[in-house]
């Protein structure tokens with residue numbers, strides 16, 4: 001009884017500290033990745049070291065082929081690291097994690113399942129109670145503006161709608177970490193901005209930790225607490241920018257001088273590297 | 279009437295009608311004798327007179343076809359799964375499979391008569407030998423063509439291997455399996471007839487053999503008509519099952535046009 005109290009107190013104290021101090025959730029320490037090539041291993045990621053704090057929104061931008069997807073798959077536990085230490089809340093990532101949701105570059109919906117069943121795949125695979133999952137899925141569908149399409153099949157949806165379904169699926173088990181690989185890459189500019197606002201709203205409401213890969217610098221600046229700029233392949237960290245813009249950020253912020261300064265300096269990295277990735 | 283011509287299901291029949299007319303005309307114009315090519319009407323008359331016999335003789339052919347086809351699916355699909363999931367098994371099996379396909383079945387069919395006699399079994403085996411290869415090839419491709427992202431997605435959800443198979447790979451492979459089943463069933467018909475050619479006293483293959491020996495060309499053509507009907511009906515049966523099993527697939531959405539869709 002008394003020990004219970006003590007534990008309760010100490011964890012309360014810890015969370016009180018967390019409000020002011022940074023609490024790294026994902027830590028990369030010299031993480032590198034190489035793929036087997038024709039003549040020996042081919043380096044895809046040079047050793048990277050950085051932390052992502054709990055509740056933080058971090059974006060990664062970089063030229064095509066610099067290893068952004070590779071980085072995301074490492075964090076997702078879908079690929080083993082070649083070197084270094086990669087941890088999620090203190091324990092090594094050695095496989096897919098329970099507390100992580102992933103949105104891939106393409107929507108990867110199953111053609112034989114309708115919208116609702118595609119989202120529920122997450123619950124089936126993780127063996128979650130189905131009734132509760134169903135209720136939550138319907139709520140997510142409503143949030144994503146997909147009401148009335150629960151029974152539609154992927155081929156009956158637009159690209160943007162498909163990607164929204166895949167985001168709902170990634171959120172179904174309420175993960176504390178959300179990993180996204182260019183989720184809006186295939187969308188038109190207007191839909192994309194709407195999705196950005198939506199994502200910001202979801203993030204501010206749930207305080208999830210988000211790692212977003214994107215090739216749009218404005219998108220990265222608009223959404224992120226920090227933007228990580230990667231160099232040409234084999235990828236390494238070229239720079240990290242803290243984005244000090246007040247939240248919630250309206251779309252207007254994109255036309256502010258401060259915003260332009262951020263995008264300018266980030267874009268500068270690509271020009272000096274001789275690569276134009278948007 | 280014009281409505282009839284514009285409906286999709288009527289078109290193949292229309293084409294058949296045109297071919298029949300051309301056939302008849304050719305016989306008249308070039309004066310082809312009856313013992314070389316029978317007139318369509320002579321064949322029709324033969325069908326009219328002999329249909330109870332032809333129908334009866336169709337049954338053994340259908341049984342042999344279905345037997346060989348069932349074996350093709352029951353053996354071909356699991357074999358394809360093993361090949362798709364194990365490099366080792368693939369390296370052992372695949373070359374042998376390809377090798378086995380280059381042996382002409384007609385040449386080895388008599389061997390099965392020696393081994394298994396005049397019953398149904400040797401025909402089933404020849405039908406199987408012809409029918410199972412397309413199923414293996416196409417099913418392997420179906421299982422192997424699951425997108426990497428889809429596999430990663432399932433893995434990220436902590437999927438078990440069984441769930442990965444049941445919920446991702448198998449449904450993904452179904453369209454390939456069905457299309458190969460359509461090829462397989464028509465080849466199985468050929469196999470059954472080849473089996474009947476080399477040694478039997480029943481079946482459409484036997485009728486063909488006999489009619490050939492008696493220079494009874496109208497009967498031979500009538501038997502061929504029954505044989506094609508068997509092939510078409512079995513094909514349509516699989517097509518119907520496919521439509522029920524994978525209504526979600528591109529080929530079933532009604533936005534594409536294929537000739538075998540009778541609707």
Ligand SMILES: Nc1ncnc2c1ncn2[C@@H]1O[C@H](COP(=O)(O)OP(=O)(O)OP(=O)(O)O)[C@@H](O)[C@H]1O
Nearest residue numbers: 035036044063064065066067068069070071215233
């Ligand atoms: N499975 C693999 N086997 C071998 N090499 C790979 C593999 N996957 C990626 N690579 C290599 O690793 C490098 C990084 O690939 P990655 O997909 O991470 O790039 P990316 O930054 O996501 O690019 P993009 O912006 O075009 O999506 C590429 O040069 C690629 O050739």
Ligand SMILES: [Mg+2]
Nearest residue numbers: 068069105181
């Ligand atoms: Mg990528």
